[in-house]
Amino acid sequence: MGLLSNAATLLAKEARTEFRSRELVSTTLVFVLIVVVLFSFAFDPTTSESRRFGPGLLWLAFLFAASLMMQPSFLREQANDTLSALRLSVRDPFAILLAKIGANTLFLLLTELLMLPVFAVMFNVAVVPQLPGLVLTFALGSLGIATAGTALAAISAQARMRELLLPLMLLPLLTPVLIAATAVTAGLLAREPVLEWKGIGFLAAFDVVFLTALWLFGEYLLEE
Amino acid sequence: MAAGAGHAGLHFDRVDKRYGSVYALRNVTLSVAAGDCVVLAGRNGSGKTTLLRLAARLTRPTDGTISGAPEISAPQPAIGFVAHATMVYDELTAGENLRFFGKLLGLPRVNERVAELLKEVGLAERKDSLVRTFSRGMRQRVAIARALLAEPRLLLFDEPATGLDPEATAWLAAQLRKLRDAGCTILMSLHGESELAQLAGRAVRLDAGRVVADTRTGATFHSVYHFTGG
Amino acid sequence: MVRRILFGAVAVALVVLGAYAAFFVAPEERTMGDIQRIFYFHAATAWAGETAFFVCFLANLLYVWRRAAKYDWLGVACAEVGLACITVVLITGPIWAKPVWGIWWTWDARLTSTFVLWILYICYLLLRSLIEEPERRALLSALFGIFAFIDVPIVFGAIRWWRTQHPAPVIMGGEGSGLDPVMRKVFFLNVLAMHLLAAFLIVERYLLERAKGAIQDLQREAEAQ
Numbered sequence: 019m020g021l022l023s024n025a026a027t028l029l030a031k032e033a034r035t036e037f038r039s040r041e042l043v044s045t046t047l048v049f050v051l052i053v054v055v056l057f058s059f060a061f062d063p064t065t066s067e068s069r070r071f072g073p074g075l076l077w078l079a080f081l082f083a084a085s086l087m088m089q090p091s092f093l094r095e096q097a098n099d100t101l102s103a104l105r106l107s108v109r110d111p112f113a114i115l116l117a118k119i120g121a122n123t124l125f126l127l128l129t130e131l132l133m134l135p136v137f138a139v140m141f142n143v144a145v146v147p148q149l150p151g152l153v154l155t156f157a158l159g160s161l162g163i164a165t166a167g168t169a170l171a172a173i174s175a176q177a178r179m180r181e182l183l184l185p186l187m188l189l190p191l192l193t194p195v196l197i198a199a200t201a202v203t204a205g206l207l208a209r210e211p212v213l214e215w216k217g218i219g220f221l222a223a224f225d226v227v228f229l230t231a232l233w234l235f236g237e238y239l240l241e242e
Numbered sequence: 243m244a245a246g247a248g249h250a251g252l253h254f255d256r257v258d259k260r261y262g263s264v265y266a267l268r269n270v271t272l273s274v275a276a277g278d279c280v281v282l283a284g285r286n287g288s289g290k291t292t293l294l295r296l297a298a299r300l301t302r303p304t305d306g307t308i309s310g311a312p313e314i315s316a317p318q319p320a321i322g323f324v325a326h327a328t329m330v331y332d333e334l335t336a337g338e339n340l341r342f343f344g345k346l347l348g349l350p351r352v353n354e355r356v357a358e359l360l361k362e363v364g365l366a367e368r369k370d371s372l373v374r375t376f377s378r379g380m381r382q383r384v385a386i387a388r389a390l391l392a393e394p395r396l397l398l399f400d401e402p403a404t405g406l407d408p409e410a411t412a413w414l415a416a417q418l419r420k421l422r423d424a425g426c427t428i429l430m431s432l433h434g435e436s437e438l439a440q441l442a443g444r445a446v447r448l449d450a451g452r453v454v455a456d457t458r459t460g461a462t463f464h465s466v467y468h469f470t471g472g
Numbered sequence: 473m474v475r476r477i478l479f480g481a482v483a484v485a486l487v488v489l490g491a492y493a494a495f496f497v498a499p500e501e502r503t504m505g506d507i508q509r510i511f512y513f514h515a516a517t518a519w520a521g522e523t524a525f526f527v528c529f530l531a532n533l534l535y536v537w538r539r540a541a542k543y544d545w546l547g548v549a550c551a552e553v554g555l556a557c558i559t560v561v562l563i564t565g566p567i568w569a570k571p572v573w574g575i576w577w578t579w580d581a582r583l584t585s586t587f588v589l590w591i592l593y594i595c596y597l598l599l600r601s602l603i604e605e606p607e608r609r610a611l612l613s614a615l616f617g618i619f620a621f622i623d624v625p626i627v628f629g630a631i632r633w634w635r636t637q638h639p640a641p642v643i644m645g646g647e648g649s650g651l652d653p654v655m656r657k658v659f660f661l662n663v664l665a666m667h668l669l670a671a672f673l674i675v676e677r678y679l680l681e682r683a684k685g686a687i688q689d690l691q692r693e694a695e696a697q
Binding site for chain 2: 604605606607688691692695
Binding site for chain 2: 024027028031034035038039097098099100102103104105106107108241242
């Protein structure tokens with residue numbers, strides 16, 4: 019079977035598993051909410067401060083949450099050694115990684131979109147008019163987070179203290195995504211909304227670079 | 243690979259497999275001809291699992307070469323692998339698991355093949371139950387069904403009778419007999435003599451990662467199974 | 473053995489020479505005074521650290537391709553020496569910055585990406601310490617090293633584009649541009665000296681790792697008897 023159809027089959031399975039248990043998206047959503055609420059307690063921001071720091075806070079919360087939700091996708095494959103079964107069933111091991119990236123991107127994006135109305139209410143910003151731009155930004159940012167996250171999850175799954183190690187390695191690596199995504203989101207939610215194409219392009223470039231790196235080195239990540 | 247062709251046999255040539263400073267396999271030279279049914283005997287930790295995983299191309303040898311088994315990039319359907327772990331998803335049903343792997347393998351008539359296999363392994367009525375609810379014996383049967391999906395010509399079974407009751411073991415022996423008679427190459431590791439061992443035309447003993455006895459080179463089956471060293 | 477000692481001696485001698493030149497040969501800088509002299513040491517160490525990381529990246533690529541233990545030894549040697557260099561840079565930077573600009577630190581592109589580089593290589597070494605089996609450790613840390621190395625220029629670019637509140641401090645009109653000719657010579661002398669010192673340390677660390685590997689081989693042979 020071809021790379022893309024294998025990846026699609028794998029992605030469908032990941033989606034079906036998550037749809038049944040809903041554990042990943044729900045726990046991630048709650049985590050993001052908690053981070054946002056804690057921020058308000060810690061800084062007690064005024065309305066204008068909320069506007070200013072909101073986008074950064076949102077992406078910071080997404081990053082923290084993502085660094086915790088990336089592990090399960092590989093740990094699940096270790097439970098019954100289904101990873102070996104996958105490696106024996108697909109011709110191109112990149113399909114396995116591509117599917118995991120796709121699944122993580124979707125779950126992250128779903129969490130972010132569910133968070134958006136809550137964010138709009140808490141920070142008094144109008145998000146509906148900017149929805150297309152926001153969805154695009156969230157999608158590209160999540161893809162970048164999921165790509166790097168999946169790669170590092172594959173690496174840390176084979177080390178001790180993996181639950182601590184993954185966020186440790188992932189967060190510094192994702193600083194460019196944090197910076198660019200925050201900038202674009204802030205632009206969209208400003209009083210005079212603007213879509214910063216430079217930022218969109220940067221996020222897309224980050225995604226391409228890391229997807230390519232994973233395409234080149236992915237099979238070694240899955241080696242035994 | 244031409245359709246319907248068996249593969250050319252499995253050849254280990256001075257293979258080492260090392261994990262850090264521990265040798266799981268040491269200087270193993272072994273040839274399995276197409277259509278052979280070979281038992282790998284040995285204590286725990288003697289290297290049986292490692293040898294089977296190497297044959298399945300799940301891991302690379304540290305030294306030496308393995309030829310004959312399909313290359314990693316070649317069509318994988320040629321290998322059926324059953325291990326200690328079930329290698330199926332607990333959170334999916336038996337039917338979903340088989341359909342999933344069937345689609346990955348690119349089987350032409352997935353649903354029919356899945357139904358056929360489920361009937362053969364005796365799980366047809368449980369096809370919509372989550373594997374999580376299955377007993378050990380039933381999980382093993384799903385694992386075997388998964389291994390047989392693409393009608394593989396090379397079967398690698400790692401202690402396949404573990405956790406099976408006598409009835410299930412008899413069923414497994416019947417399945418293996420059918421496959422052997424159809425010309426499949428079978429390499430299976432077993433703890434000791436059993437119903438399954440009787441299917442084999444050859445037995446090889448591993449001890450501390452080395453081949454120490456082989457019925458092909460004169461050892462008796464009895465001595466291979468009851469090897470005491472020296 | 474003699475060659476190693478000689479190499480080390482030459483490297484140290486050059487560093488001392490470089491320091492002498494920095495303090496007594498180079499002319500005093502117009503605006504900053506004597507504190508500026510630390511720049512020769514600071515910037516040279518930074519360059520040496522970056523070179524070490526580049527070599528680490530090459531070693532990582534070679535390991536993934538070839539799977540020869542020597543590339544793993546080279547990788548960890550470069551990472552450790554590079555980390556030491558960058559640590560020195562992060563410490564000497566603020567020492568110099570405070571008297572000159574009145575601030576210890578700023579989040580400009582160069583400083584921030586240096587800091588992220590520092591953290592990523594700490595992660596590289598931490599990852600290594602958490603994997604026991606040598607071949608797994610070598611492969612996984614090489615892969616992480618590759619991803620980390622690709623990331624650093626991206627970090628630099630992101631901050632350059634979006635963090636305009638913290639302009640990069642200009643060092644004497646930019647390093648090497650319009651520098652007084654004597655200053656330039658002193659600078660490159662120090663760059664050479666720090667590179668030689670780093671190379672010496674990398675070789676020593678490489679040989680240490682190689683010896684560790686040899687001991688493990690011997691242990692293995694002994695156990696197999």
